[in-house]
Amino acid sequence: DTAVSQTPKYLVTQMGNDKSIKCEQNLGHDTMYWYKQDSKKFLKIMFSYNNKELIINETVPNRFSPKSPDKAHLNLHINSLELGDSAVYFCASSSGTGTGLVKNIQYFGAGTRLSVL
Amino acid sequence: DQQVKQNSPSLSVQEGRISILNCDYTNSMFDYFLWYKKYPAEGPTFLISISSIKDKNEDGRFTVFLNKSAKHLSLHIVPSQPGDSAVYFCAPNNNAGNMLTFGGGTRLMVKP
DSSP: OOSEEEEOSEEEEOTTOOEEEEEEEOSOOSEEEEEEEOTTOOEEEEEEEETTEEEEEOSOOTTEEEEEEETTEEEEEEOSOOGGGOEEEEEEEESOSSSSHHHHOOEEOOOEEEEEO | OOSEEOOOSEEEEETTSOEEEEEEEOOTTOOEEEEEEEOTTSOOEEEEEEETTOSEEEETTEEEEEETTTTEEEEEESSOOGGGOEEEEEEEEETTTTEEOOOOOEEEEEEO
């Protein structure tokens, strides 16, 4: 029973297309995240949502639009895909913002490898 | 501007020996320092952490040391096992924003 699940695992598409990646967590967490791991293997935060509200947006192009229908889901929609969007995208969740280590440990999905041709 | 640096992209160690993975940071506001382990085709998994008010935390074969004055931390694995072969990420947390900042990772290879 996967705690944080992402679909699809692989996504190959043409430049200019629009695509979505879905993420679901069954941990009862309040906070969810999207990270991008680029070709140099750096993991960088893109967005963070707490109880369906956006709390972090790290200078991500407007073509990327996260959507959180409920606190267990955070989907990532990407418009007009570009070659530079090719990367592995990771979804994560944590119990919530605030003090204390337990709240801040993030649990990651297995990743979605996006290839833009 | 990299706030977190892992200067060794790879490390090779013999089984049974100690593995030492290093991490340097620049932001003095970090509250917790987390280490994540990542296998190929999987997401990072939490391994061990240390609070900024401590200088050592031990969990079984894994020990993390923090030197705040030098803004340096290290992860020690002893004895190293082949199953420890993975990429290790240092990820400090700015508690105010609950944001993890990942280093570039160190690929550890433990040879039997």
